[in-house]
Amino acid sequence: MTLRAVWLHLRLPFSVYLLPVCLFAMTLLPGVSNWWLAVWMLIIIHVLVYPAANTFNSYYDKDEGSVNGLENPPPVDRTLFWVSMGLEALALLGGILINTPFVVFILVYGAFMKAYSHPAIRIKKRPIASWLLISTFQGGFVFLMTYAALHDMSLWELLATPSQIKLWLGVLIAFLNILALYPVTQVYQHAEDAGRGDLTISRLMGVRGTFINAWLCLLASGGCFLAFYEAQWPFWLMLSLLVPGIVYLAVLTYRVWQNPAAANYRAATWMTRLTGWGMNAFFLILLVK
Template sequence: MRNYRSALTLMRIPFSIYLMPIFWFALSTLTGFDVWRALVVFLLLHLLVYPASNGYNSYYDRDEGSIGGLKNPPKVNQQLMHLVLLFDILAVALGTWLSPIFGALVAIYLLVSKAYSYEGVRLKKYPFISTFVVIFFQGAFTFAMVQIGVGLRFSEVLQSPNCWFALVSTLFLCGSYPLTQIYQHQEDFKRGDRTLSLLLGIKGTYLFAALSLIAGTSLLIWLYLSSGQVHNIFIFLICTTPVVFYFSGWVMRAQKDSSAVNFENTMQMNKLSSLCISFAFFLMIMIRVSGLDTNLTGMFRI
């Protein structure tokens, strides 16, 4: 049982909180959805799918230093793979019960996440391919998967402006993903993994992240403007102000002292951005459900 407890730690279930924004974002663009289906999708993704991917990644990486969500990870054991397979089976089975198409999408996500780390493929060795895979599947693909899980058809998901909102989610991942690698350059280099952050360097990673996040935010603002959701612009900008201040301060500290590029600051950035962005989209959902969005839209038009 001790081995299974260590293995469960490596699944990093609390780390799933950093991927919450995509779920809330996908729901925030919908005019209505079944709450119970949304709850099942949330639990399936954050308690099964993401932990299964984390565990599989840990199994093949066998990190000795800090990893996302764990400053001092326990040693990898065979029980970890047992849990990964169990979580995989449960995720696909539950997803198929909810919807056969949704179950298939869950299976595709899990297979792609394994190709990222599996030693026979290990997309992680290729900076541009791995980055594209991560930002697409954790971004637009997950965005669409959530919406299909709550009952939308493929044709509805692909309609404009919904497909453009999906692109926003990928741009946000494009900005945040390299930041998760920024403190692991030495370990990635030793393992032979040429990550995008390692290729860009510390300054380049910060610049790339900033430009990607600015691009995503700009597209999001344009989409809200063109669809008459001006109030959502204010909600998003106000809620994400702490993220902008923290990121700017972190960059300035890192320029003066490279030791600021560490696990603690990276996790703090991830946690803050996840909570702030999730709260912004959650607030948009609550305002829409309560019917206040109509009043707010009229007020901003005036």
């Protein structure tokens, strides 16, 4: 494989749209005492952990059509597998500079992402299980991972503090957002997934069902955000920043209803961009205010 092909399979630009989960968790802190540590943690997650999972998935899927974050995936070979292993190793080494619980979080995340793609287990073939797995780990788990790293807490210590209502409401919101958007990232892959024998959640729901699910989960997330911010100014600021994404989703839903073929790679990608940029802007405003 060429270096350019490997670079494309890292899908680094898509990591930007997963950034809101970490930024959201950081807003729960009364104030980030060590910004260098926080930035280092974000780099490890978005430049090493996510790309490690992406390249592992790409190696075993060998996609020829558009996939999440990559419109024209280059052919893959064994090189990509070793790139994935190398990125995970670097993430673990980098995590040592943060704390031991963070390293454990990386190991757990990596194990489940491998189970998602590897043919021996391939949770990806099981629509509901894969949907819940990705929503849990890219949503709630990464939220907890960020919060725990900045508090030097283990997962067990977090589980022992159920009284932190906002923490667990944040976990639920992160879970719901991925629950909404993950099937949309599969909606243009139905033919290729069918050819591999993968019954994804989007194939199970159908094109229209995928968009119905997105609206229901996003409405549920919005209700949780309303409770989280107690209907104060942050909620209304967030809503205003998400207007472009909400309008685009409404227009795209209408087009899909008229013609399911409108649910193509570029349309789904623009929806992800608009919602991702809006959420990133919102949480960054809260962090620097």
